[in-house]
Amino acid sequence: MTLDRDLLARPSVELAPLLLGAVLRHGGVALRITEVEAYLGDGADPGSHAFRGRTRRNATMYGPPGHLYAYFSYGMHVCANIVCSPEGSASALLLRGGEIVDGLAEARSRRTTSKTDTDLARGPARLTIALGIGLDDDGADLAVPPFDLTLPAVPVPAVHTGPRTGVSGPGGGAEFPWRFWIPGDPTVSPYRRHPHLAPPGPGPVRL
DNA sequence: GAAATGATCGTCT
DNA sequence: GACGATCATTTCA
Numbered sequence: 001m002t003l004d005r006d007l008l009a010r011p012s013v014e015l016a017p018l019l020l021g022a023v024l025r026h027g028g029v030a031l032r033i034t035e036v037e038a039y040l041g042d043g044a045d046p047g048s049h050a051f052r053g054r055t056r057r058n059a060t061m062y063g064p065p066g067h068l069y070a071y072f073s074y075g076m077h078v079c080a081n082i083v084c085s086p087e088g089s090a091s092a093l094l095l096r097g098g099e100i101v102d103g104l105a106e107a108r109s110r111r112t113t114s115k116t117d118t119d120l121a122r123g124p125a126r127l128t129i130a131l132g133i134g135l136d137d138d139g140a141d142l143a144v145p146p147f148d149l150t151l152p153a154v155p156v157p158a159v160h161t162g163p164r165t166g167v168s169g170p171g172g173g174a175e176f177p178w179r180f181w182i183p184g185d186p187t188v189s190p191y192r193r194h195p196h197l198a199p200p201g202p203g204p205v206r207l
Numbered sequence: 208g209a210a211a212t213g214a215t216c217g218t219c220t
Numbered sequence: 221g222a223c224g225a226t227c228a229t230t231t232c233a
Contacts, residue, residue: 037225047225057218074226075215081225094225113228125226135217165225211231220222 003143004151008065008084012038012091015084016180017159019093021152023101024142027132030102031121033095035181035188037164039081041090045176047164050090060139061090068147070128070138077125080133082142082149096179097122099187100130107131118186158183 008015016038024031041050041061049058049071060069061083069081069092085091098121100107107120107130114120121127128134142149161177181188 039225049225052219055219071225072217073224075217075224077226079225096225123226209231209233212229214227216224218223 003066003149005064005066005143007151008082009086010084012040012084012093013178016093016178018151018155019082020159020180020182021156023150024095024098024131025102025148025150026137026146028103028106029100029131031098031127031131032101033098034185035095035097035179036082037094037096038178038180039092039094041085048090048092054090058090061092063087063139066142066149068133068137068140068142070133070135072135073125078128078134079124080128080131080137094124095127096124097181097185097187097189098127099185122187123189156182 007018016036019036020033022033024033039045039048039050041048043051043053045051049055050061054062057071058069060067061081063083064087065084067083069083070078071081072078080095081092082095083092100117100120104117108114108117110132111120111126111130114126119126121130140147160181160183162179162181163177164179
């Protein structure tokens with residue numbers, strides 16, 4: 001099945017529910033995507049890397065859709081996005097969780113800290129490790145080897161949405177339900193309040 | 208089970 | 221020079 005580039009050129013928020021259930025192959029492992037987060041550009045999304053315009057790091061987000069945007073974060077993690085929207089417009093989908101459907105042995109060997117198979121790709125950084133994706137893969141075309149992306153023949157029957165993680169309060173983009181997942185799937189990462197949010201109550205007063 | 212914390216470095220201000 | 225689209229471990233209940 002060839003990759004439908006017209007479909008991928010749609011804005012991330014429209015594409016997100018259609019991408020759930022898609023299978024991404026790389027490094028001898030096949031992953032069925034169960035959870036994504038949508039990010040926009042052009043100053044519309046304060047939580048996006050592209051909020052302040054084009055920089056060296058986010059250049060891939062402005063490129064053609066169907067490519068991989070990989071970035072380094074927290075000094076030790078790599079996160080993978082699928083670039084969407086037409087070239088010149090920054091928009092991407094962060095892969096947050098998935099189910100390993102092939103190459104289980106490979107995935108296990110890369111993720112030795114996982115105790116169960118559902119933990120192999122539950123979380124953005126875990127997912128990239130399980131697939132063997134690194135910063136070197138930034139900008140790669142997902143339709144050509146060593147990558148392969150297969151969209152689902154029929155959309156998943158149900159999709160749940162909610163607020164994104166890692167995005168701060170009102171005006172910061174948290175009010176938009178731009179996190180999409182397949183309800184009930186064990187490989188969806190647990191919702192966690194972001195630690196950088198202000199603690200409840202008046203809090204300690206420092207002199 | 209839930210919450211707090213250290214690790215660690217590329218990127219932007 | 222500060223921070224971040226996180227993870228694994230430790231600590232407390």
